Amino acid sequence: MVRFSSLRLVEFTNPLLFQVQVGKWMEVREAENSYLLGRLPWIVSGAQANGKMPERLFAVQDGDQIVGAGILFHGGCLCHTWASPEMMDAMADGLVAGKWQVNTLLGPAHVSWQLAKRLAERTGQGYELGRAERIYQVTRVDHQPRVGGP
Numbered sequence: 001m002v003r004f005s006s007l008r009l010v011e012f013t014n015p016l017l018f019q020v021q022v023g024k025w026m027e028v029r030e031a032e033n034s035y036l037l038g039r040l041p042w043i044v045s046g047a048q049a050n051g052k053m054p055e056r057l058f059a060v061q062d063g064d065q066i067v068g069a070g071i072l073f074h075g076g077c078l079c080h081t082w083a084s085p086e087m088m089d090a091m092a093d094g095l096v097a098g099k100w101q102v103n104t105l106l107g108p109a110h111v112s113w114q115l116a117k118r119l120a121e122r123t124g125q126g127y128e129l130g131r132a133e134r135i136y137q138v139t140r141v142d143h144q145p146r147v148g149g150p
Helices: 015-029 034-050 085-097 109-123
Strands: 007-012 056-062 065-073 077-080 104-106
Touching (some): 007 015, 007 085, 015 034, 034 077, 056 085, 065 085
């Protein structure tokens, strides 16, 4: 069986356009994408003030639909959103084809781990777990009755 994928990595050279188009998509899963969303205003204002792109911004697209995203910060730290296995393949292929220098991955743990594996297979480099972090989201609050006191 042969499967063809329309997934591809698309680089954005306009940070404001990235913020409007990709930021809106990331807001749907705000808690999960909070770090990326929090950096966008800083990236946009910095690019406008300096007239240059300090980071590389990309989306993974299926046709015209955004299905994933990431920011490659100077120093090689790639912060990315959730991704399916097919999206990870498109990300890895695009990063390698564009000769993007990645040395750190930040994102959902299972995605970072699998993306690192794919990048290692394509580049011949090794990888290791640096640290595991989590983001928690409050989904329910139980209000307890107040306790009387003196």
